[in-house]
Structure formats: C-alpha cells, structure tokens
Amino acid sequence: MKNPIEALNKIFDSRIRLGVMSIIIANDSVSFNDLKQMLELTDGNLASHLNTLEQAEYLKVQKAFIGKKTNTTYIITPLGKQEFKAHLDALEKMIKGI
C-alpha cells in the first residue's frame, strides 16, 4: 500500500493558490485586481501567493499596454496546468481509495 499523500502537491495545500489556479484556468487570463477582488485578499498576500506560483513556473505574468496604461495579467503555463491536473487526480484517487 503506497503512501497516498505523496502524490499531492505541497504548493496546492494553500486554498488561496488553489483558488488562483482555478480562476486563471477557467478564465485563461486574469488581472491582479480581479483576483484580488474575487478572492478578497490584501495586495501583499495575493502578490506573495502569485510569486510562489510563479517561482514554481506554474503561472506567468503578461505585461501589456492598453494605450499607455500597463495591464498585468496572469496566465497558466503548460507545467502549471499539468501539475494542477496531477494534483486533482491524486486527490481523487486518494479519496476514492484507488
């Protein structure tokens, strides 16, 4: 019998990071402010979780200009999508006792 929690990704222990991933995957790209409002977080707290996800290369920043105004949005990387899916699969397996 193998340890079922090994396959769970530590990065996704945090429900904030789980929320960020869910929102970005569902919406393709989301701005800092939208995330902040949806998840009701302080700037610093959101920024640090985004940073954790960026460090892991699960998401990346896209800085674009809308006119002269910078617009920052976040998108999932292929790795991020893969790891998120793997985590959810592992979770499901664990819960169902497979």
Next chain:
Amino acid sequence: MKNPIEALNKIFDSRIRLGVMSIIIANDSVSFNDLKQMLELTDGNLASHLNTLEQAEYLKVQKAFIGKKTNTTYIITPLGKQEFKAHLDALEKMIKGI
C-alpha cells in the same frame, strides 16, 4: 461573483489531514499505527494532526480491548463526514467554475 475559497474548509488545507480523513472514511476505522505507516509520519506529527481533527469533532477515538491489550482506533463522526464532503463539493465547484 462570490469568493470561491470561502467554502473551502481551512482544516483540510493540510494534505496530511486530508489523507487521514480519506483513509478513515474508506476503512471505517483505522488504528494509530496503520495511519502512521500508511502516511509515513512520525508519532508526534500524526498525533498532532489527529488532535486537530478531534478538536474539530471530525473524528473520535475508540479505545477497546483485544484481550488485555488496548487497541486505539479512529472513526469519523457524522460532522466530520459532512464537512469533508462539503469541502470536496466546494473544491469541485471551484475547479469547474460553478
């Protein structure tokens, strides 16, 4: 648009507690040592997570005797089962963007 992470239960942020719940639900009742071996944890670490779950009244201890030897097993409470299910439902909804 409601904050999707609000419905997630903080107690289940921990993959160890998630693992404990999954195992106990799947097996009805599990001993301390079985949990310890399945999850590959130190005694103290497991005991403290079990304690968190007990404090929340998500599980309870059953002390029985097998002959003269005490046998400690853990079982889920109705509340525990309900909260675990609620958490998983919230997770699923969040992921699917419902």
Next chain:
DNA sequence: TATTTAACTTTGAAAAACAAAGTGCTTTTA
C-alpha cells in the same frame, strides 16, 4: 500639481508544521 490606482516589496508578527525526545503503560521475549 496633487491625488489616486496598479502592482508590487518589505517587514514583522502569528500560526502551523515538523522532528526528536520523553513518558507511562502494557506486552513480549530472553
């Protein structure tokens, strides 16, 4: 020009996680 907004970074406190050692009781083994 002053204020506001966006997207952070920094700081520091509080909480959580964890390993390791210790405890008390029972049971097995030499």
Next chain:
DNA sequence: TAAAAGCACTTTGTTTTTCAAAGTTAAATA
C-alpha cells in the same frame, strides 16, 4: 522475572508558512 519493545501519545524547540500592514514606484486622472 527482568529487560526490551511497542503503543499512543505529550513536550519542546526549530523551521516554515501565512498574513496584514506599510512602504514603494510609475503612470493616470482631477
């Protein structure tokens, strides 16, 4: 029957994580 081992913790102390709040920088708006 004395010693060793096992069970189920508790205690201690370190490390890691989380988070809020304040500070920062650049651009936009009044």
